[in-house]
Every structure is written in C-alpha cells, then in structure tokens.
Amino acid sequence: GIQVEQSPPDLILQEGANSTLRCNFSDSVNNLQWFHQNPWGQLINLFYIPSGTKQNGRLSATTVATERYSLLYISSSQTTDSGVYFCAVEMWNTDKLIFGTGTRLQVFP
C-alpha cells in the first residue's frame, strides 16, 4: 500500500522561529490534508491541498503532486502551535484518509 512519511519526526523551536514540515507519499493521490492535533487530542483542519499553494495567516502549504510531496510552513511560531502535525492522503477511487507518521512540534517561549 501507499507509504506516507513525514519529517522531521520531532522539532523543537523557540517562539518566533520559522519551520518547514515535509510529507512524502509513495503513490499518486487524489487529495491531501494537513491537520494539527492539539495537546488535548483534537484534530484541527489546516489545509485541503491536493495541489498548489495555500496560505492562512502564519501557515502556508504547498503540494507538488507530480513529485509526491507536500510542505507545511509555519512562520513566527507561537507556543500554541505546539502539538503533532499530520498529513493525510486520499488515493483515487477511495474515500478514506491514510495518515502520515506525524511531526511533533514543541515551541518554547
């Protein structure tokens, strides 16, 4: 089956720093979503981004479907950005999400 790998697995930042999280997938996909899982376990939608670039405040994401990767950029990080970031892909002719391994982000003041 498809493999979804995220890097780095862990990231520690000081408040104000910028970071880039990467998601690689091993097969072509129909859809890709980025989520933030907060310390209470809630999965929060960040982006629905099968291709192209989107921005929402301090966050932006780019998916290059032909090269099978997506990037999530976090600028001017805040302590509230802490948690685990997941990418999840949906293959053609399926409706289920296959989740990556996650990146655990800790932002310290």
Place this chain on the structure above:
Amino acid sequence: GAGVSQSPSNKVTEKGKDVELRCDPISGHTALYWYRQSLGQGLEFLIYFQGNSAPDKSGLPSDRFSAERTGGSVSTLTIQRTQQEDSAVYLCASSLGGEETQYFGPGTRLLVL
C-alpha cells in the same frame, strides 16, 4: 455551527465486555468515517459510510467490530468482547461527500482493563 460530536469522551471497560461508541456528524454531511489512534499503529481508517450504507469496511480489524448508521446521521461503532489491544482513541469524521474535507470529532478514549 456545531462540529462533530462523540460520546462518551472516555470509557473504561473490562476485558470481554461489549462497548458502544456514538458519533453525531455535522448536519448535512452525507459521509461519515471512523478512525482509530493507538500508540503502536498511529491513525488508522476503520470504516466509511455514505448515507446509511458502508461501501468500505476494509479497516475493521476483526469481526468483533461493527458499525451502523441510521437516518443518514448518527453512527454507532460497537466492539464486542473487548480485548486489551482495543484500547485506543476512536475518532469520527464527517464530510459533505467523498473526496471532500473531513472534519474530526474530539474522540472517545477507550481503555480495556
């Protein structure tokens, strides 16, 4: 508007007992999904509903697991004869349809003693 809700928030049960987990999707969402998050396995798909039918049950780990959806709305995930390895967070999501953004509920934390 209200998001996806799940109940109970936490459930502790004894090995061998049956449990029922409930999911209320976002109003108007025709697609509903169950996932499971455990330490060893990450986030895994269990089952997908479109309306009241389940075209994809491929993620259910054994025949002890079943799910139903009634009235195109509420869904119940039932685990019979629970085992310790069933301990996990069970997450429900809904979307307007297939291939649309999925929105997740807060989850039910199940602990089997």
